[in-house]
Amino acid sequence: DAGITQSPRHKVTETGTPVTLRCHQTENHRYMYWYRQDPGHGLRLIHYSYGVKDTDKGEVSDGYSVSRSKTEDFLLTLESATSSQTSVYFCAISESIGMGEKLFFGSGTQLSVL
Amino acid sequence: AQSVSQHNHHVILSEAASLELGCNYSYGGTVNLFWYVQYPGQHLQLLLKYFSGDPLVKGIKGFEAEFIKSKFSFNLRKPSVQWSDTAEYFCAVNAGGNNRLAFGKGNQVVVIP
Numbered sequence: 075d076a077g078i079t080q081s082p083r084h085k086v087t088e089t090g091t092p093v094t095l096r097c098h099q100t101e102n103h104r105y106m107y108w109y110r111q112d113p114g115h116g117l118r119l120i121h122y123s124y125g126v127k128d129t130d131k132g133e134v135s136d137g138y139s140v141s142r143s144k145t146e147d148f149l150l151t152l153e154s155a156t157s158s159q160t161s162v163y164f165c166a167i168s169e170s171i172g173m174g175e176k177l178f179f180g181s182g183t184q185l186s187v188l
Numbered sequence: 189a190q191s192v193s194q195h196n197h198h199v200i201l202s203e204a205a206s207l208e209l210g211c212n213y214s215y216g217g218t219v220n221l222f223w224y225v226q227y228p229g230q231h232l233q234l235l236l237k238y239f240s241g242d243p244l245v246k247g248i249k250g251f252e253a254e255f256i257k258s259k260f261s262f263n264l265r266k267p268s269v270q271w272s273d274t275a276e277y278f279c280a281v282n283a284g285g286n287n288r289l290a291f292g293k294g295n296q297v298v299v300i301p
Contacts, residue, residue, distance in 0.1 A: 105287055114197075116293040117232075124287060132288070164231060172241030172287045174220050177280075179231040187200060 077101050077178040080165050086186045093152040095183050097165030099145075105168045107149040107177070108132075108140060110161040117164065123148055155187045192281050194292035195210050197212040201293045203271055209264040209295045211253075211279030220282040222252055227275045229233070235277070238262065249273070 077100030088110075089094050092143030097106060107122040121140040128142050136158060139151045152159055164182040193212045201207065215220065223235040234245025243255040253264045262279060277294040 091236065107289075109291075114293060116194075117291040119288065120289075122288065168287070170287060171220065171282045171289050172284075174237065176234045176237060177224075177289060179233070181231050184262075 077182045078165060078167060078178060080180040080183050082183060083181065086141060086188065087155050088188055089156055090154050093155050093185065093187075095148070095150040095163055095185070097163075097180060099148075099167050100146060101178070103167040103169050103178075104145075105128075105171065107166040107168070108138075108148065108150045109164045109166060110134065110159075111182075112161050114137045120150065120163075122179060127133065155185075157187050160187045161185060164174065192279055192290050192292035194279050194295055195295065197199065197295055199295055199297045200300065201269060201297075204268050207264075207266045207269050207297065208275055209275070209279075209297075211262045211264065211292060212260050213262070213279075213281040213283075213290075215281065215283040217284050219284075221253075221255060222280040222282075223247065223251070223262070223264050224278045224280060224291075225275050226278065231277065235264070247278075262276075269297075269299050271299050273297060274299045 079098045108120040109117040123129045123142040163183045166177040169175045221238040224232040238255045262270045
């Protein structure tokens with residue numbers, strides 16, 4: 075398995091509180107992604123990064139922000155968590171999807187917003 | 189924006205039966221196509237992918253998929269399933285080499301021993 079670590083693995087928080095999820099990779103891959111997985115919706119892209127300090131929005135970016143200050147770390151922040159953000163969050167990395175390279179996924183973070 | 193459609197979201201079948209999962213996408217240009225599998229309690233892992241060349245792609249665990257450009261499809265098949273194939277299967281499409289991957293909503297497959 076690719077060297078991807080997500081932390082925390084589980085998080086329970088209250089509505090209105092800030093939450094930060096961390097993704098750490100040891101593969102030196104250029105691209106990093108945050109997806110959320112919800113029943114009936116599959117995986118939806120929140121944000122992605124194509125290099126240090128280079129990020130872009132995905133299809134469900136509202137309420138989320140990201141930062142990538144180092145190649146190996148990609149942080150996802152919920153500024154003020156809402157119940158609709160209860161989900162499983164997956165980080166993924168790739169060398170280059172556009173060249174046919176695959177995504178490697180982390181083990182996921184189960185987030186519950188009460 | 190690229191979109192991916194998967195049909196028959198819940199599939200229940202017996203061991204040794206054949207499996208076919210449909211995947212259609214909406215993009216007229218060059219595409220890279222993937223099938224991922226998620227076993228219960230695990231993260232997604234790659235089953236197979238199409239980048240170029242032979243449109244019939246063989247993956248792990250006896251799975252294969254055929255890219256039919258004229259039908260915008262990339263259907264997944266396995267001739268004889270096992271109980272261990274119980275999982276959720278996701279089709280994904282990369283369009284135009286933009287380094288983003290769009291996923292379908294998934295097929296939940298349950299194989300009964």
